[in-house]
Amino acid sequence: MAKALEPRVQSAQLPSIRGPERVPLTLNVNGRTFSLSVEPRRTLLDALRNDLGLTGAKKGCDEGTCGACTVLLDGKPVYSCLLLAVECQEHEIETIEGLARDGKLHPVQEAFVEHDALQCGFCTPGQILSVKALLEQNPEPTEEDVKRAVSGNLCRCGAYPHIVEAALAAAKKLKS
């Protein structure tokens, strides 16, 4: 988990986020800017799913324990159910939908398919983003590093051994 977001100075251009009415909001997701209007209490997860139609991040618990809602905020994995959408303006948000480029899977995604690092696939977007963040920070992770990186992503199907395998294989692939 990333540290709490830095408090942002309320600038004149930014709308009031007091609520309860909807407020206009700008989110930067997968390199594109989206304008939307949400109640200030809307979580980043709900904004991504319900307002932007990006349903790759899942709602498993809505209280920051399962990790199915993991997205990257400025490159760091966060539980999007624990952030309000209004706190995420001016941050770079990356979701699973942003990984594949021109129809080509990201090496971490490829490794997840090749090593069958999933069963039902519900937790998979979160697992992949946690691994991607790890590999960007640490290109040569040990098995223990991988386990720590995905320890906040529950998988009820028990794909864990294959997830670790896939992460290590992706690291190798990215290095070469």
Next chain:
Amino acid sequence: MPKVIKTEVEFEGRFYEEYIVLEGEDLSPWGPDRDREFRFVGKPQPRVDGPERVTGAAKFTHDIQLPGMLYGRILRCPHPHARIQRIDTSKAEKLPGVRLVLSAENAPEIPWRMGLTQLFDRTLRYAGEEVALVVADEEEICYDALDLIEVEYEPLPFVVDPVKALEPNAPKVHESGNLLNGAPEVYERGDLEKGFEEADVVVEGVFRTQSALHNCMETHGSVAHWEGDTLVIWDSTQHIFGVRAQVAQALGLPLNRVRVIKQYMGGGFGSKNAAGKYTVMAALAARRTGRPVQVLLDRFEENLATGNRPSTVQTLKLGAKEDGRLTAIYHKSILNVGAYAAWPASASGPTKRLYSCPNLKTEDYSVYTNLGPFSAFRAPGYVEGTFALESMMDELARKLNLDPLELRLKNYAEIDPITNKPYTTKGLKQAYERGAQLIGWEKREEVKKTRSTKTKRVGFGMASQIWGGSGGPPAYALVKINPDGTATVITGTQDIGTGTRTALAQIAAEALGFPLERVRVELGDTQWGVYSPLSAGSMTLASVGPAVRAAAEDARAQLLDVGAQVLEIPRDRISLEQGEFVDARSGERTPVQTIFEKLLNYTIVGKGARGPNPEDKNINTFGAQFARVEVDLETGRVRVERIVAVHESGRVVNPLTIRSQLYGGVIQGLGYALTERRLEDPRRGLVVNPSLETYKVPTVEDVPDIVAEMVDMPDPEANPLGVKGVGEPPIIPTAAAIANAVADALGFRVYELPLTVDRVLMALQRGEPSRGEDNK
């Protein structure tokens, strides 16, 4: 002409007689000659839908968003047993954004749970039972509105402990009493008394197991939408045809006006075998509002209301000769089925079937309590029962000073002890042998000696697995050959994460002689799918797989008939290979699509049906698991170091995905053994840990080194593919193997699951061996 026959079908350890309709030719099993030529079957194949699952493109029920869709959320009863005196929804209805509130005040009376209750009942029998549905523009508004509904409850006396619920003056969960069907389910063979008289030694114990929660990552839910008079439902379900039938009945609709779709599902594990109240509520709300309605459960509701593995109290008594041969087994189980039960629960399956024992009696008491209803949970009853049986077998081995593995081989069942029929195949001995080799069973005493210290003890344990998994009829499939030389496999089954789409594609490509990438499998939609059974009971591949092969063979034969005529090659000289016609004489190859250039849009449709299972044989799956653990005597912590899982489930179609299933079963078994436990407050009748924060499912860091292997032996008598199921087997023996390893490390047994630090420490403090009676 279709042929109707009567056959016996096994599901989750129970047998049912069914009539089935057979069509087409009987297929000959794929034998060893054919095996050698396989291009796809038996080869590790990454999932055909892997890219969808890793990119977020896979649409789960949670992800279905329709134009104008409203959100529905459910108000639930806070009391374990209560009657609604008054319900006032007016404030909620006035909240801006609220479109509808449904409750007993304004909803139709729809019988539920075989008439024991209704969709909106005024008597509520567990904390978490449905009271009202709020439908609004946004999820957040639903939660605001739920707070505004005023309900006056008259609390009623309640009971949550199944043993107390059987006492004469216990509060009644249902008018008919707390014992399901008024009597235990009893099974007997031989003469129990005589069996115990003949015994040289007798061991006895009382085992307790916890209620376990499925915690599928995707909570239960539905999206309902009316297209004119046709109801379309996306449901997170293991049984689209079952949901269709149930919803049609609840709403009085013809089957052809209900369409149920489920493409991707975030786990089920037995808890999604039927429609939920949420399904019918979504349909009703969609009709009343004229808008699509999504009703999803949150994690708390999921853990209160969607099912659980029942807790058990099991008394087990074994009698044996000095050489280890069993002479008698008595097994009594009290199972906490909660407020409702679709069928009786049972923990005695493995006891009846695993070992050859002539004198035996089992009694299963399914007891109603004021807790959430139980449901199937991956190998229902067998996980609980195997823990007790295999623990007791180890106690017997200890008393007789026999190697636990040797004791099991002494009682190896060569024929099924219930039906007295031989097995089609039984690879349990091979599993024992291979597992023992992989864990280092022979050298375990040396390892224990060198590894154990003053404060840490190492132990080894093992346990066996028996399960059904034969699959059977009815299951149907179609295979279409499209004019561009691609094939579409159509079934009404569902892929619940086990890799069904991939395995069926492998089978169809193999039977057709097509490249795998030209085969697409369609499933999960009642509208165009042909009937397939629920994806449960480890039955999907063995039920649907043979139907797909039959349909593909039919399509292939038709294609060859047509191809021979168009290409003017004698029929007996033409064959199909990798999507091309091959002329045996000239060796000339012609792509399949070539003939369609002349035939315009002619479409071939192959049909296939699953034939019956053999009547004179038993079909079962088997396996053995071995565990090595380290127990910290100061903290009571059990660390599982290694699990070896070797299973026999017939032919392996996809070694890659089967390993995923084995790992998954072992890991769920590990959670059941060590950390997972629904906790109830008996004074308030409430579940106190219905969240993922407090109910501990394993994380990646809890997972030991797991070695998973299959005894790959095609079972040609079982069905023409030689396959059996593997979904449930790997969870069955894990907890038992771990418990036996812990007992081996400690020198005495802990009779209760999960093996948490407090239980291990208390057992250490008590010091002397117990038979489980003092566990409270």
